[in-house]
Amino acid sequence: MNLLDESHELLHLAxxxxxxxxxxxxxxxxxxxxxxxxxxxxxxxxxxxxSLMLNACLGAAIALGMSGxxxxxxxxxxERKLALSKLEESMIKDLQDSVHGRxxxxxxxxxxxxxxxxxxxxxxxIISPLWLANAGVFLFVQPLYLAVILAFLLIFMxxxxxxxxxxxxxxxxxxxxxxVALTTIALIYIFAG
Amino acid sequence: MAKSHVKRMVLDILKPHIPNAxxxxxxxxxxxxxxxxxxxVLEIDEATQTIQIDVTGNSIHFEALQLxxxxxxxxxHSIDVVEVSSQPTQNTQDQS
Numbered sequence: 001m002n003l004l005d006e007s008h009e010l011l012h013l014a015x016x017x018x019x020x021x022x023x024x025x026x027x028x029x030x031x032x033x034x035x036x037x038x039x040x041x042x043x044x045x046x047x048x049x050x051s052l053m054l055n056a057c058l059g060a061a062i063a064l065g066m067s068g069x070x071x072x073x074x075x076x077x078x079e080r081k082l083a084l085s086k087l088e089e090s091m092i093k094d095l096q097d098s099v100h101g102r103x104x105x106x107x108x109x110x111x112x113x114x115x116x117x118x119x120x121x122x123x124x125x126i127i128s129p130l131w132l133a134n135a136g137v138f139l140f141v142q143p144l145y146l147a148v149i150l151a152f153l154l155i156f157m158x159x160x161x162x163x164x165x166x167x168x169x170x171x172x173x174x175x176x177x178x179x180v181a182l183t184t185i186a187l188i189y190i191f192a193g
Numbered sequence: 194m195a196k197s198h199v200k201r202m203v204l205d206i207l208k209p210h211i212p213n214a215x216x217x218x219x220x221x222x223x224x225x226x227x228x229x230x231x232x233x234v235l236e237i238d239e240a241t242q243t244i245q246i247d248v249t250g251n252s253i254h255f256e257a258l259q260l261x262x263x264x265x266x267x268x269x270h271s272i273d274v275v276e277v278s279s280q281p282t283q284n285t286q287d288q289s
Binding site: 086087090092098099100 | 207209211212238239240241263264265266268
């Protein structure tokens with residue numbers, strides 16, 4: 001059994017697919033909104049060197065990733081340990097060598113990776129135009145505006161993903177998340193503009 | 194001396210709710226090539242279930258079954274029924 005199948009089985013056994021999916025959307029959304037906020041902030045500021053904007057965004061992306069990994073791991077380890085010890089009490093048996101013990105050890109790690117990777121990769125995708133421009137690649141649209149477009153696209157896609165999970169209108173769900181992004185921009189304009 | 198083969202076993206097991214009855218029975222059936230598993234839920238508590246497993250096969254490997262039960266977090270309480278049949282070994286056949 002390969003690592004992916006093993007992870008899938010443990011998530012299935014721990015009934016943790018829903019948790020991983022929720023973490024992916026919540027933290028992916030976190031990453032997208034943070035990057036959008038930073039970029040809008042840069043657009044409202046006086047001209048800032050591209051490398052400085054890129055470093056600020058990259059720093060935030062890495063911090064979001066680390067925060068996602070550590071917070072999910074710590075909380076999930078505590079939850080899984082508690083659930084395992086309760087089950088051991090009911091079974092009057094040590095379950096460390098069973099699939100339950102394995103799930104208690106590995107599921108927090110899998111969920112932590114999902115929780116950290118979602119905002120990191122979403123952020124890296126959004127700031128990719130800045131990185132390309134910094135590397136000297138010619139872009140038809142100004143990199144900051146292109147990053148805003150990518151952020152909106154990802155935010156809409158996350159909404160569509162949520163809509164499909166909940167089996168509701170994907171368009172409605174996608175528009176809902178875009179409205180949140182527009183509200184964020186409006187708030188930034190009010191307080192920073 | 195004839196060699197004996199376990200043909201049927203009925204086991205009383207305490208198990209967590211997860212894996213569920215279907216997953217549990219499927220996993221036990223996978224232990225042997227020709228195992229037929231029948232699972233009955235006898236009692237359901239808050240975190241556990243008492244189940245009865247009826248396994249039939251040409252030659253049931255009890256240790257392998259017990260390992261699979263433990264691996265899924267189950268606990269074997271008792272062996273309620275056993276059916277064993279003997280098969281003459283090569284020497285016994287030669288003598289007769």
